[in-house]
Amino acid sequence: MTRFVNTSDAEIEELLEGRNSKNTSNVISMAVKIIRDYFEDMAINISVEDLENDSNEKLNLVLRKFYAELRKKNVELYSKSSLISIRYGLQRHFLKLKGVDIINNQEFKSANDVFKACLVKVKREGKGETKHKDVISEEDREKMYSTGVLSTSAPSTLQNKVFFELLLFFCNRGRENVREMEKNDFQICIDAQGKRFVKQNISRLTKNHRGDTADSDDKSPRMYEEPGNERCPVNSFEKYLAKLHPDNKWLWQKPREGFEEEDSVWFCNVPVGKNTLGNMMQKISKEANLSKMYTNHCIRATCISVLDECGYEARHIIGLSGHKSESSIKHYASCLNESKKRNMSTAVSSKVLSVTRKTVAMENTTANFEQLDFLNDIDDQYLMNVLEQPVMNTKPRPQNFFTNCSVTINYNYNKD
Missing domain, CATH: 1.10.443.10 (Intergrase catalytic core)
Structure with missing residues (x-):
């Protein structure tokens, strides 16, 4: 009795299919179905099986037109992620049955250029954003x-x-x-x-x-x-x-x-x-x-x-x-x-509001100094006489520094 088992071609094929995850298999099936529907709706006399045997040049031309004309059943554009999934599914399909990579092979450059242009169009029309899962705050x-x-x-x-x-x-x-x-x-x-x-x-x-x-x-x-x-x-x-x-x-x-x-x-x-x-x-x-x-x-x-x-x-x-x-x-x-968004907003707000507070403070200071206009009426000679008087008390006085405050000066002036 042999320790080995006989395996049919169908069983080997099933074994190979088992390498793909369920999601990948679904993506491949979906992509192939969409391009079949495209050929049928557009009355194009060609099949996916024909493309598997045709030249790479012809497959490139078909894909080039397919990417440009691809639409959902309601005639709207596919989202960016959907387009990428469809092309990926076709890549896996033709890689398996034709042995050609329609994404990385230079023979398909013109088709891929059209695909990239479609992604730009999708983004321009507001469908290019990929929605990622939220992080729990x-x-x-x-x-x-x-x-x-x-x-x-x-x-x-x-x-x-x-x-x-x-x-x-x-x-x-x-x-x-x-x-x-x-x-x-x-x-x-x-x-x-x-x-x-x-x-x-x-x-x-x-x-x-x-x-x-x-x-x-x-x-x-x-x-x-x-x-x-x-x-x-x-x-x-x-x-x-x-x-x-x-x-x-x-x-x-x-x-x-x-x-x-x-x-x-x-x-x-x-x-x-x-x-x-x-x-x-x-x-x-x-x-x-x-x-x-x-x-x-x-x-x-x-x-x-x-x-x-x-x-x-x-x-x-x-x-x-x-x-x-x-x-x-x-x-x-x-x-x-x-x-982070909250902290960044707070940082911007604090800087903007800080500038606003300084501006308000300066406006208040200007207003306060406008109240000192009476000094303009003081006689210049009188000021000179005051400045020339000896300082009676030379004892050092403590220095006070004030910030962000209003200063009121009470000055009694009698010109006579």
Whole structure:
């Protein structure tokens, strides 16, 4: 009996398709469908299959015209991110079936020039902005804890806390692999200094890391304990694990409605649904009455933004976040959080208002000096006589300095 197995071409093809994440596969399918619809609506006598066998020159000409005429079903322009996704999908499709890269190959320069011009047009018409996920503000982060929404005293709020902190410290992408998490995926360990931390035992496939030879298994983040801090994430996680239903392997279980603190089990033998987990941060936002409705992906954005604010280099941050390149997180570094925006506004206001106050002070001073016009009536000879009189008291007097104040001079003058 041989240890090897026979594999059909279809099975090999399925194996190759499995390399792509679900999102990537959807992008490719969407892009191919759009260009098929384009050929049909524009009555162009050509098919995608024809392009797979035609010359690169002809494919370039077709793409050049396709990019210029591409519109949504309501005849509006696609957004910048949608255009980039469509071209990326076509790139992956023709790279696989034709062996040609329609983005980086110089034979497609004219088509890509038209594509870039389309991006400029989209931006000119106000559709070029890419909407990134909001970073959870410092005030809202504090509010989550202070309102009790992340309390450890009840099943639902304890789950909220563990959910938020796991996604935060492990920089997890919004919905990715959350439903598939199991209790045994995580472990509480002790490092060489005797400090406890939570680590992830299993490295699951993600959008950017598909388990190929370029991936490293030594990139798992750690969530360390905070001794003496009532919000310690390790203590919360440890309590959460202890209260889970022992007969259920899933990490996210439905919280029991009726419970007692001393109960050994706080959760039902039923896993939380995928959609419920996908909307967890929205649920937390509503319960804590936060300033806006955040999504799960906002937790990831918050992790990257906080690390950037703390001065960590991009090469270290992507080691935790799982991004493939430093350029992928540039927008997090360039975004200003609410606190910075507020401080910058205050700085500008203080400078402008400071100038205004000085101007007002000068205007008041001018007005006060205008009240001394009576000095113009004093006889010059009289002033000379006053100045020539000897100083009777030469004892040094204390010097007083006044700023930003009005000075009133009472002078009794009798010309006779």
